[in-house]
Amino acid sequence: MKRVVVARQDNLGDVLLAGPAIRAIAAQAEHVTLLAGPHGAAAGELLPGVDEVQVFRAPWIDPDPPPLTRPSVEALAEQLTGFDAAFVFTSFHQSPLPLALVLRMAGVPWIGAICDDYPGSLLDLRHRVPGDPPEALRMLSLAQVAGCSLPFGDDGRLAVRRPLPDVSALTGIGDYVVVHPTASVPARSPSPVHSGRIVDALTEAGHRVVVTGAKPEGMTADVDLSGRTTLPELAAVLAGAEVVVAPNTGPAHLAAAVGTPVVSLFAPVVPAARWAPFGVPAALLGDQHAPCRGSRARTCPVPGHPCLDGIDPAEVVAAVAELAKRPSRQATA
Structure with missing residues (x-):
């Protein structure tokens, strides 16, 4: 060809x-x-x-x-x-x-x-x-x-072009956890209030939190990068994180592509087996048997959005702590 x-x-x-x-x-x-x-x-x-x-x-x-x-x-x-x-x-x-x-x-x-x-x-x-x-x-x-195989040495995981830009001026000094609270499909995002609870719990647990994407009104974070990064810069921010906390959204896959572990706040409107973060350590949180399962709904059909807003922020903190201990491709490359 x-x-x-x-x-x-x-x-x-x-x-x-x-x-x-x-x-x-x-x-x-x-x-x-x-x-x-x-x-x-x-x-x-x-x-x-x-x-x-x-x-x-x-x-x-x-x-x-x-x-x-x-x-x-x-x-x-x-x-x-x-x-x-x-x-x-x-x-x-x-x-x-x-x-x-x-x-x-x-x-x-x-x-x-x-x-x-x-x-x-x-x-x-x-x-x-x-x-x-x-x-x-x-x-x-x-x-x-079709007869096309991965080249020798290619592990088949997601990847992006390197090098990525230097974003230390954006993220500041020290370890951090990224929270990307929103997705393009509303049914796949926790409510703004619940996202704020998750950020508060991570902060109280001693993590420095960097928020990317669209920060809900009223949410406080150590570093607010919402709307301030190009896609290559976002990739670099995610690459530098200990862990990324995100719903089923493009930046969760971008985190996987740069080798960063992901706490996936996953609404079961589509199957996690197919769409969960691929090729990196990940924790899947959210009720995968909720009534919205398999509906492909864009707006949550269940009052209170229980599959995501029912996630205890303490579960997120525990998942972040566990994943931060595990070596990722980024750490070992």
């Missing part, structure tokens, strides 16, 4: 989880272009093996989809002309076939995807994945059945 386009068109975390598959493909290709959506493109810039990132907001993927128009499809087909092969990565509830159709319009001679639906002549490789494996391994399996 010379020129390959790899598509993952949803969010930051989804793109990071495609990293091992992309590295396997890059080991067999001369040039790899990532086709990302606007929410995940910045993560693509961090991935080893990606030579170029192109952006298209897919009406069949984006949570706030734009209209599908003939000019936009024709422009995308023109953009995709000249590639020798394409891998279309999608989540289990998304279809690769709309993009496969456009790739065929662009004249791409070989297309592979994970697909349960009958693809007709849209796919050359229709791969099926039974069960509920971690998403990173699910995507890697498509690359592997």
Whole structure:
């Protein structure tokens, strides 16, 4: 393969989880272009093996989809002309076939995807994945059945390009724990009040707390970096932390990609087996048998948000203490 386009068109975390598959493909290709959506493109810039990132907001993927128009499809087909092969990565509830159709319009001679639906002549490789494996391994399996293996010495975990920027002026001196309290999907975030209780408990336990993401009103922290970092800077902040405390959100996967242990405040609206932090020591907190289980709800359907707001802050403190003792890839690299 010379020129390959790899598509993952949803969010930051989804793109990071495609990293091992992309590295396997890059080991067999001369040039790899990532086709990302606007929410995940910045993560693509961090991935080893990606030579170029192109952006298209897919009406069949984006949570706030734009209209599908003939000019936009024709422009995308023109953009995709000249590639020798394409891998279309999608989540289990998304279809690769709309993009496969456009790739065929662009004249791409070989297309592979994970697909349960009958693809007709849209796919050359229709791969099926039974069960509920971690998403990173699910995507890697498509690359592997296409003959793309990870290079020698690649451990198959998530990774980002190095070096990362120096953020010591942002984080200050001394050990710290990062709390990233929010997710793009409200159902996956603890309430602002409960997030504040978790930060207070960590502070009372003697931890220096750095808050990233969107800090809820009224929350106090030793260092407030909410809205103040680029994605590479956020990666560096997470890399320097003893532990990251976060819900099921892109920065939790970014923490895994830099080798930092994660206390995952995980709402069971999607399966933890697939979406929990991959490849690093992690503690999974939250009621995984709550009534919202498997609902894919974006707003919590249960009054009081018990699956996350029922987490005792003392549990978080204990999990942080346990994970801080364990060597991570970051510590041993």
